[in-house]
Amino acid sequence: MMMTLIPLLILVPLVAGLAMLLIRNDHVRRVIVTILVLAIGAASVLLVVAPDAISFTITAVSDHSINLAMNLTEAAMAIFVLYVGVHSRRPLIAVLMAVQAGLMAWFEYGSGSHPEVSQNLLPATDHFSVIMALINGIVGGGICLYALGYMKEYHEVAHTDVTDRRPTFFALLFVFVGAMFGLVFSNNLTWLFFFWEITTLCSYLLIGYTRTEESRRNAQRALMMNLLGGVAFAAAIVYLSRNACPLDLQGLIDSAKSGGSSKALVLLPAALLCFAGITKSAQLPFSSWLLGAMVAPTPVSALLHSSTMVKAGVYLVLRMAPVITETKVGMLVALVGAVTFLVGSLAAITAADAKRVLAWSTVANLGLIVLCGGIGTYAAVWAGVLLIIFHAVAKCLLFLCVGLVEHKIHSRNIDAMSGLIVRMPAVAVMMLIGMAGMFLAPFGMLISKYAVLMAVVDAAPVLSVFIVFGSSATLFFWVKWMGKLVEVVGTPERVRNEFTLGEGLAVGVLSMATFLACLLFPMISSHMIVPYVTGVFGEHAASLTQGNIIIMMIMMAMVMLFPLSFIRYGRGPQSRGRLPERRQRRRQGSIPRFGRQGRKHDDEQLLHARVAQ
Amino acid sequence: MVYLLAAPLVGGLLVGWDRRISARMQSRQGPPIFQPFYDVFKLCKKENIVVRRSQNYYVALFLVFVIFTGGLFFAGSDLLLVIFALTLAAIFLVLGAYKASSPFSFIGAERELIQMMAYEPMVLLTAIGMYMVTKSFQVGDIAGYHGVPLVFLLPGIFLGFLYTLEIKFRKSPFDLSSSHHAHQELVRGLTTEFSGRTLAMIEIAHWYELVFLLGWVYLFFASMPILGVAVSLLVFVLVIFVDNVFARLKWQAAIRSAWAVAAVLGFGNILILSLLR
Incomplete structure (x- = not known):
């Protein structure tokens, strides 16, 4: 088997994750995690710069043996989930798992020969996958780094009642990141499904980490909903193989493009895959699992919300965009996304718990991405990919900051964060950066929202009404939160040692990433997104005109004046004469x-x- | 460029008329037309007393972005970008009020936010409606659109837009966040803690905003310029009239009615347009 950067990116975190189980010493873990994170980050950057940097062949491993290993792992996972279902008396979990396992077993052994896939992994020239890998490598890596300090404080100070199972925790984090790499680089649908199932299982275990009654219940709900998506995925695979359709992403898209009967044939599996994507990315009516996932420690929430899990769902929907565009399926998917965006944004207003607000806002933003996938035109997909990038960095930053605040002020209620700019200035400024990235013109998300609006108005103007109402609701809760951070009542005391080194590094890097992503987005677009979208749609259409980008940059420069105001924070009442x-x-x-x-x-x-x- | 220089003059004069007309409606004599300018000059000379010094930066940025918004608009730029810039400006004002940390400015800030949430959908729908008719978001293209004036194709959106103007000008019944009369439960709400030059900046920003929004009204009649100007002025008088006739609404009623108007008139209009297409 050819070993290049991509298989290594998948394998190293998976193996390292398993090794983490054995490391009991905190210092050793600290060193190993740091090295691994740096290596993963460097490798994912290398993927952009020089994708062929590493290349050697291992003859002992054949594709056949890999498939066998995958099947065995899948069987083990199925048995485990069945056990969970029976043990916790959740018949639905067991039934869904049984159906899914039955479908896959029939596909593998019962249905005779199925079409062979020549290329199991996508090449490093596939820009969408590379973008996803970059997000996963940097954001996911950052979270692992942050988790070092966070989990130490979590167990030793904040939650002494929770059993310290840090080896398992870190093992799961790395397996999760590895599986996500696998997911975004799989071309073979059965491989994609394999990694898809690993992320489902990992999220179940991570959500239930604290082993309280509530976390157990929420973890089971997450598992159930994701299994529902898994069943749809398995059904799609079986359907494709029964109809002798290609069993890989590329082939699926090609046969959709060729039009005629082959397009009609792949539409149903594409719809099933979109359904799987919708469950995974917590769209209505499946949003409750993601909100329930808030019981887990903050790094888990950050991981689920930004770089992995939910992004896997929207990734698949966006991949299916060229297949479902201009069909009833596409319209339905778009409608689900639009409704989710509106409902999610309104729900975020009602929440006072910071993590809950973030969770609803994730649901809403994913809705926007799903909407893009459903519309599936050039401009829509372009906007969708851009949304994924900006949302991943900004949302992760916000989660990690909320985690830091929670540890210091012992509350994650937004009202309790009043005056944070004086109490924890560094964290508050980073939170403000994250929030600006989430909704303010001319920063990231707004650029994408703007592009989404333009794409939607062209394709389905009626859906635009969801966006306009939804986005004004998002405006409300973000500004209110920002206001809480900057308001200063009385003379609050400053918190010492806002964060440890690892935590500081993670949030610092993410703040920079948020900032740079906004600043460099024209380049990200022209080097990464446009090539992908052009490759898929075979045409080039400008999404944002040059003039508008320049205006945005001017606005950006003007907003940059804003930090000047921080120089005078918290200096008390003062009259300012000449x-x-x-x-x-x-x-x-x-x-x-x-x-x-x-x-x-x-x-x-x-x-x-x-x-x- | 013309806008940058002329807008405060025109805006100030309009506000002067506003006060004069309001006074006449209330059977008073009213101040001279140039009173707003006198006010602003006097404010500039006063000492600037603030709670937190940084709040001045927010207001300065508010002014800069309002001017920028108007500049974009009159330069014929993208209408959506104009809206985003306007929103950004408003956010700075709200944050400044939060920063000022007084109960009155808090209430003002929160109500202003609610008002923003109330008018934002309709403003965006207006841009979308204009796009659907003219096939362009560029103000320049919309202004140069030949054909029946947009208002005939977008009657619902026009009415909805008028409704939001009332909110945007902070006139009764929507003077929730900051009233012109400082004797109410709000004191002066949003602007309570601003004084001196900072308050003058807010005032000037409102002049710019006024001209820009009336310019937008003109867009509905762009293919008939004289009618357009006349209607814009008429709309301004109408807003003053409504201001004097209605009492202030509660915020719940404000947002509900604004969203209802946007959903029925704005969305209805767009739905019909997309069906006709």
């Missing part, structure tokens, strides 16, 4: 020459000097 007046008043003795007031004066001069520059 400098000469103040000098005069000082001479008269109404302002002391030295001490606090005097320093303030210097700050002011400094600021003027900076503005003048």
Whole structure:
């Protein structure tokens, strides 16, 4: 088997994850996790820069043996899930698993020969997969790094009642990241399904990590809903093989493009796959599992919400976009996304718990991406991919910040975060960056929302009404939250040691990533997204005109003036006269020459000097 | 460029007329037409007393973005971008009020947010409606659209837009966040804690905003320029009239009615257009 960067990216985290089970020492784990995260991050960047950097062949491993290993693992997972279903008396879980296993077993051994897939993995020239891998490598890696410090505090300070199972926790994190790499690079649908199931199982185990009654219940709900998607996925595979259709992504899209009867034939499996995607990305009516997942420690929420799991769902829907575009299926998928966006945004207003607000906002934004997939035109898919990128970084940043705040102020209620800009300035500023990235013009999400709106107005103007109402609702809760952060009542005390090194590194890198993604988005678009979309649709159509991008950049530059205001945070009541007046008043003795007031004066001069520059 | 210089003059004059007309409606003499300018000049001379100094930056950015919004609009740029810039400006004002940390400005800020949420859908739907008729989001193309004036194809959207104007100008019945009269439960709401030059900036920003929004009204009649200007002025008088006739609504009623108007008139209009297409 040819080993290139891609199989390595999949295998290394999977193997490392299993090894994590054995590491009991906190220091050893710290070192190994850091090295692994750096390696994964570097490898995913290398994938963009030089995809053929590593290449060697292992003759001992054949495709056949890989398939066998996959089948065995799948069987083991099926037995485990069946056990969970029986043990926790959830017949639905057991039944769904049995149906799914039955379908797959029939596909593998009962239905005779099925079409062979020549290329199991997508090449590194597939830009969409590379984008997803990059997000997974950097964001997912960052989360693992953050988890080191977070889980230590979680078990030793915040939640001493929860059994410390950190080896399992880190093992699951890495397996999750590895499976996600596998998912985005699989061309063979059975491989894709294999990784799909691993993420389902990992999320079940991670949500139930604390082993409380609530977490157990929520984990089971997540498992059940995702199994529903899994059944649809398995049905799609069986249907394709029974009708001698290609069993790979590329083939599926090609036969849809060729039109005629082959397009009609792949429409049903595409719809099933979209259904699987919709369950995985927590669209209505399956959104409850993602909200329930909030019981897990923060790194898990961040992982589920930003780089893995839910992104796998929208990834699949966007992949199916060229197949379902301009069909009833596409319209239905778009409608599901649109309704989810509106309902999710409105629900976010009603929530006071920060993590819940974030969760609803994730559901809403995923709705927007699903909407793009359902519409499936050039502009829509372009906007969808852009949304995935911006949402992943900004949302992850916000989750991690909320986690830090929760540990320090012992509440994740938004009202309790009042005055955070004084209490935890660094974290508050990073949260503001994340929020700006989520909804403010001219930052990331807004650029994409703008593109979505344009795409939708062209394709299905009626759906645009969901977007306009939904986006004004998002505006409301984000600004309110921002307002809470900057308001200062009384003289709150400053929290010491806002974060540990690993945590600081993770949130710092993500803030930079949010910022850079906004700044460099024209380049990301022209180098990564446009090639992919053009490759799929075979034409080039400008989504945003050059002039508009320039206007956005001007706005960006203007917003950059904003941080100047932070220089004066929390300095208390102060009248601001002109400098000469103040000098005069000082001479008269109404302002002391030295001490606090005097320093303030210097700050002011400094600021003027900076503005003048 | 013309806009940047002329807008505050025109806006200030309009506000002067506003006060004069309002006074006449209330059987008063009213201030001179140039009173708003006198006010602003005087504000600039006053000492700037603030709770937190950083709040001035928010207001300064508010002004900058309002001017930018108008500039984009009159330069014939993308209508959606114009809306986003306007929203951004409004957000800075709200954050400034939050920053000011007084109970009155809090209430003002939260109500302003609710008002933003109330008018935003209709404003976006207006842009979408214009796009559906003219096939372009560029203000320049919409203004140069030859054919029947947009208002005949977008009557529902036009009415809905008028409704949002009432909110955007913070006139009764929607003067929830900041009233012109400082003797109510709000004190002056959003602007309670701003004074001196900062308050002058807010005032000037409103002049810019006024001209820009009336410019948008004109777009509905772009193919008949004289009628357009006349209607824009008429709309302004209408807004003043409504301001004097109605009492303030509660915020619940404000958002409900605004969303209902957007959903029925705005969306209805778009639905019909897309069916006709």
